[in-house]
Amino acid sequence: MNNIERRDAGLPYISDAEVLEQQKPARRLTQALNTADRSDFDKIGAIVKELLGKSDGAFINPPFYCDYGFNIEVGKNFFANYNCTILDVGKVTIGDNCQMAPNVAIYTAGHPVHPDSRNSAYEYGIPVSIGDNCWIGGNSVICPGVKIGNNVIIGAGSVVIKDIPDWAIAAGNPCKVIRMITDEDRKYYYKNNEFDEEAWNDLAARGFAGTENKN
Known part of the structure; x- marks a missing residue:
């Protein structure tokens, strides 16, 4: 298997020249997005559409950063505020009507714990999923492998390392459920x-x- 195949299979892989080549379109598009006239909402929306592909009503306030773009799938009415970073080595799936406050980071990428293994240049990507109607608070970090349910609020400054169930308000470092949302x-x-x-x-x-x- 080459490193692209290994990456897409969820196996440890090395970012070689072929892997880096796949990142070039997203780098060009994020550069265009991040240097666009901030008041030209139509142009920003068009770049976001090209970057994310399948999307309906998605909007991102630049600056925004990602590795590939094609590994990010968002539902209807997605909104990400300033300075969002999505490391989409693994698949990132986000449902309908999701909002992200400024400085949200979603990391599917990671590196081995032991320094010898880490220095070997092997890394990995583990998918992240976020359900419908979620609000991710500012400066939150969502780590590899996390699944966030539907109708969830993640409080500002949280570090999410474990799954969060539907209808929960969760916050903290590490992020924990505080209470459930009710009528x-x-x-x-x-x-x-x-x-x-x-x-x-x-x-x-x-x-x-x-x-x-x-x-």
Whole structure:
């Protein structure tokens, strides 16, 4: 097996010339994205579409960094804020309606623990998955192999090294579940601050006030 085949099989591999060649298109596109006029939303959106391929309504506030782009699959209405980094050596799968605050990092890439093994130049990529309707707080790091469920909030500054279940609010280093999200949370927009009547009526009119199917 060559190193591209080894990488894609989830085996330890070496970033040789063929592997690096596969990174060139993403490097060109991220450079174009990161130097684009920040007010040219149409151009930014078009570059994001080319970089991520299959996507619907995805938008990224530059700067943004990734290794390949083709190993990132996002659902509808994906949004990543400034300075997001996704090391997509392994597959990164992100569901619908996911938001990432500034400085979020998703790492599928890793290196052996023992220095002799690490200095051999072998590395690896383990997939990461994030479900639908997730919000990842600023300065959070998601490590290789992590699976985050649906409707999850990851608090700012978290380091996620283990799977997080559906409907959880989780935070910390290492990241742990703090509590579960319930229907009672619907009426609040920030801590104990409730939506005002005008906003709540708008939510209700648009189907966001309790008519959703959780399944």
